[in-house]
Amino acid sequence: MSGHSTYEPKTAFERWLDTRLPILRLANDTALDFPTPKNLNYWWTFGGILAICLVVQIVTGIVLAMHYVANSALAFNSVEHIMRDVNHGWMIRYIHANGASMFFLAVYVHIARGLYYGSYKAPREVLWLLGCVIYLLMMATAFMGYVLPWGQMSYYGAVVITNLFSAFDKIIPGVGTAITTWLWGGFAVDNATLNRFFSLHYLLPFMIAGVVGLHIWALHVPGNNNPVGVEVKSKADTVPFHPYYTVKDAFAILVFFIPFAWFVFFAPEALGHADNQVPANPLATPIHIVPEWYFLPFYAILRAVPDKLFGVLLMFSAIAMLFALPWLDTSKIKSMRYRPTARWFFGFFILATLGLGWCGGKLPDDVVIPFGRDAVSGEAVGFTVVMMSRVLAAYYFAYFLLVMPLLGLFEKTLPVPDSISTPVLTKGGAAMPSGAAAAPEKKG
Amino acid sequence: MAESAKANAHPTADEDPNRRDFIHIAALSVAGVGAAATAWPFIDQMNPSGDTLALASIEQDISKIAVGQQMVIKWRGKPVFIRHRTPAEIAAAVKDDHADMRDPASDASRTKPGQQQWLIVIGVCTHLGCVPNFGTGDYGGWFCPCHGSVYDTSGRIRKGPAPLNLQLPDYQFTGPTQVKIG
Ligand code: HEM
Numbered sequence: 001m002s003g004h005s006t007y008e009p010k011t012a013f014e015r016w017l018d019t020r021l022p023i024l025r026l027a028n029d030t031a032l033d034f035p036t037p038k039n040l041n042y043w044w045t046f047g048g049i050l051a052i053c054l055v056v057q058i059v060t061g062i063v064l065a066m067h068y069v070a071n072s073a074l075a076f077n078s079v080e081h082i083m084r085d086v087n088h089g090w091m092i093r094y095i096h097a098n099g100a101s102m103f104f105l106a107v108y109v110h111i112a113r114g115l116y117y118g119s120y121k122a123p124r125e126v127l128w129l130l131g132c133v134i135y136l137l138m139m140a141t142a143f144m145g146y147v148l149p150w151g152q153m154s155y156y157g158a159v160v161i162t163n164l165f166s167a168f169d170k171i172i173p174g175v176g177t178a179i180t181t182w183l184w185g186g187f188a189v190d191n192a193t194l195n196r197f198f199s200l201h202y203l204l205p206f207m208i209a210g211v212v213g214l215h216i217w218a219l220h221v222p223g224n225n226n227p228v229g230v231e232v233k234s235k236a237d238t239v240p241f242h243p244y245y246t247v248k249d250a251f252a253i254l255v256f257f258i259p260f261a262w263f264v265f266f267a268p269e270a271l272g273h274a275d276n277q278v279p280a281n282p283l284a285t286p287i288h289i290v291p292e293w294y295f296l297p298f299y300a301i302l303r304a305v306p307d308k309l310f311g312v313l314l315m316f317s318a319i320a321m322l323f324a325l326p327w328l329d330t331s332k333i334k335s336m337r338y339r340p341t342a343r344w345f346f347g348f349f350i351l352a353t354l355g356l357g358w359c360g361g362k363l364p365d366d367v368v369i370p371f372g373r374d375a376v377s378g379e380a381v382g383f384t385v386v387m388m389s390r391v392l393a394a395y396y397f398a399y400f401l402l403v404m405p406l407l408g409l410f411e412k413t414l415p416v417p418d419s420i421s422t423p424v425l426t427k428g429g430a431a432m433p434s435g436a437a438a439a440p441e442k443k444g
Numbered sequence: 445m446a447e448s449a450k451a452n453a454h455p456t457a458d459e460d461p462n463r464r465d466f467i468h469i470a471a472l473s474v475a476g477v478g479a480a481a482t483a484w485p486f487i488d489q490m491n492p493s494g495d496t497l498a499l500a501s502i503e504q505d506i507s508k509i510a511v512g513q514q515m516v517i518k519w520r521g522k523p524v525f526i527r528h529r530t531p532a533e534i535a536a537a538v539k540d541d542h543a544d545m546r547d548p549a550s551d552a553s554r555t556k557p558g559q560q561q562w563l564i565v566i567g568v569c570t571h572l573g574c575v576p577n578f579g580t581g582d583y584g585g586w587f588c589p590c591h592g593s594v595y596d597t598s599g600r601i602r603k604g605p606a607p608l609n610l611q612l613p614d615y616q617f618t619g620p621t622q623v624k625i626g
């Protein structure tokens with residue numbers, strides 16, 4: 001993308017403003033005239049969907065904060081007050097609570113899109129890293145938000161997650177405990193913890209908005225990747241963002257709102273846990289505690305390991321893999337359309353991640369494939385959820401640490417078109433795009 | 445460096461990189477120390493406040509706990525288990541004193557002399573902090589519902605991901621059926 005601007009001020013006022021604060025020029029160049037590959041499919045609409053999700057969370061969140069009380073004695077009842085007494089409070093809370101799930105659904109699709117089409121590769125590494133930072137901030141925000149209603153799941157979610165840091169006691173004795181005490185502001189999760197989580201839950205979404213700004217900046221330097229994975233060669237490969245993608249994104253957002261509204265109005269508690277309708281009780285843990293669905297794969301990895309420190313480190317490294325990916329993948333070809341073998345590994349990767357999520361929701365000793373019954377107790381024995389988690393976690397890491405580095409060196413790829421506008425090759429063709437477009441004037 | 449003596453003799457800003465460097469380093473050091481000194485209160489404010497630290501000890505009457513039962517009380521925001529063990533539970537714990545354990549400890553070291561029937565432990569799983577359930581799990585002690593840690597009737601870790609035995613709070617018997625915790 002040549003950085004040059006196509007903005008022409010139309011009125012005297014716009015000319016006047018343009019020489020003082022070229023904000024209309026910025027808006028025009030990023031959201032209206034921005035040259036965008038003409039072949040983007042619906043997987044590319046999730047960026048716009050995510051932006052809307054953030055706005056929805058911020059608007060509903062600020063409204064909830066007008067009625068919510070961040071105090072361990074009052075929090076649970078203030079949420080009930082929102083649900084029963086505040087005008088439209090139930091709807092606004094259900095939009096916020098289910099909105100978090102929809103946000104994660106969208107971000108997982110968005111990340112999977114990036115993995116499949118190689119959007120993390122040069123020259124988009126910084127763009128990818130900023131995306132990973134947003135994902136981390138989202139997890140922190142959602143975790144702290146889930147603590148706020150101060151139900152049993154809220155409470156024990158906070159206990160388990162903050163205690164992850166106590167694992168560091170094994171590296172330097174005392175350090176882990178010092179960190180957890182500092183996070184809690186006491187000797188256990190308590191009022192001080194709830195109060196600070198509220199402060200941070202309010203702050204982090206605005207930090208996300210800031211990083212989203214950087215993410216879009218980093219997008220607009222190299223421009224969008226596209227399903228072919230070949231960089232834009234000429235103007236013939238692009239269309240202006242408006243109206244082509246404003247309309248496509250708007251349509252996708254409306255479709256996205258259908259399941260969103262279905263959850264809010266018809267199954268608002270489907271993704272929640274009944275135990276969170278019980279006020280927090282520091283003296284008794286519910287029989288089966290599970291995190292929100294969007295954390296389940298990581299939870300399964302944590303539980304797959306019998307050692308505390310190693311389990312915690314492995315869980316964090318599962319996320320670190322995403323950060324390292326641009327330097328792990330050795331293939332120069334971006335889109336997996338032209339990497340048939342990689343496509344299979346990718347498909348299994350998605351299945352493994354979904355499988356881990358399934359394991360995360362089950363009890364560790366549940367039997368998946370029974371081999372028979374225990375002679376003494378009569379209970380089923382066989383392949384358990386922990387064992388399955390180990391197999392799937394092994395594949396998860398192997399995908400990043402073995403498949404991505406090695407496959408690029410050995411795989412047989414399909415011929416890659418010279419440009420976006422020539423997706424069908426005339427003959428054999430170069431495996432890699434050459435410098436100049438074959439026929440820049442040709443229309444696709 | 446050979447020049448420095450000469451340069452010091454004729455100190456002018458342009459000719460003297462060393463003095464300029466010194467000023468930069470000095471200014472940055474002062475600013476760095478200042479920044480750290482300013483940051484510290486903003487970090488330390490998150491540590492337990494004075495009133496939280498002041499939560500001292502509590503006294504508890506334990507006469508109502510039947511043999512084979514436990515009482516859960518709250519101390520410093522955490523559950524404390526006071527368990528009135530049966531002779532069978534004590535025997536099982538003592539029998540395993542030399543079993544292969546992750547965090548070896550004898551049963552005697554976890555109770556007060558002459559008060560073997562009372563086991564008093566902090567009810568926080570040493571894995572990730574859940575409250576283990578009484579009387580469940582393979583060893584009849586506690587079972588943690590979160591990730592499946594199993595503790596025996598002495599509160600020692602026997603199975604699952606937790607690294608350590610259930611911790612012992614500071615406590616003493618202030619009467620035959622009266623304990624002071626903390
Ligand atoms: C990245 C954006 C955000 C995400 C992912 C998020 C997520 C969550 C989640 C998962 C809950 C728990 C819902 C429940 O189960 O009840 C929650 C609660 C809450 N959030 Fe947010 N939130 C976001 C932004 C905000 C913002 C900007 C505010 C503004 C102050 C806010 C204020 C609140 C309040 C007051 C509650 C407690 C009431 C309740 O539990 O419904 N949130 N949030």
Ligand code: FES
Nearest residue numbers: 569571572588591
């Ligand atoms: S918190 Fe008890 S097993 Fe994890």
